[in-house]
Amino acid sequence: MRPLIFLAIFWPTLALAQEIKPGPITPDAWDDYARAxxxxxxxxxxxxxxxxxxxxxxxRLLLLANPGQAPDGGPALFASLNETVARPINQWLGGDRDDWIAAMQCARNWAAENDDPDYPRRRYGAIYADILAGLDELIAAIPSRRELRAQRRASGLPNR
Structure with missing residues (x-):
């Protein structure tokens, strides 16, 4: 059996992560939310x-690279998009642990391999490293399938 086929059969999270890609880069972070x-x-x-x-x-890269932004600018837009776009996506992803991890890993892989056009890694490397570390912690903190399903049931959220 070929190694990738073996992994696709016996490690579904990896197989799913292999299939999804974020697609072409959008002009800025806010456009990624619209595309999502x-x-x-x-x-x-x-x-x-x-x-x-x-x-x-x-x-996060944009906000950390420009800490003096007015609170009613980028920070407010970030909070609003996380509430209106990210919340429903996260609620759906949380219904299946493998999907949730695959989506985060896909974004993490993109961020590790690519530069944001406006904030290149050579200039903002420490910020990249901090955000990637936070994403790694988030992925590691996802509870087991059984715990996640129980938490969602208790909160009245569906499991898939």
Missing amino acids: AELFNAGKRVQAGCVMYRGQFRA
Whole structure:
């Protein structure tokens, strides 16, 4: 049996992560959120999660690279998009642990391999490293399938 086929059969999270890609870079982080909403509404929900998490990565990069922004500018837009776009995507992704991890890993892989056009790694490397570390911690903190399902049931959220 070929190694990739073996992994695809016996490690579904890896197989799913291999299939999803965030697609072409959008002009800025905020456009990633718009693209994520379009993908989610089109039923491409795991890919939407990847694009949304890429948008979160890029937005955090933008905000950390420009700490003096007025609170009613970028920080307010970030909070609003996380509430209106990211929340429904996260609620759906949380219904299946493998999908959730695959979406985050897809965005994490993009961020590790690519530069945001406006904030290149050579200049903002420490910020990249901090955000990637935070994403790694978030992925590691996802509870086991059984715990996640119990938490969602207790909160009245569906499991898939």
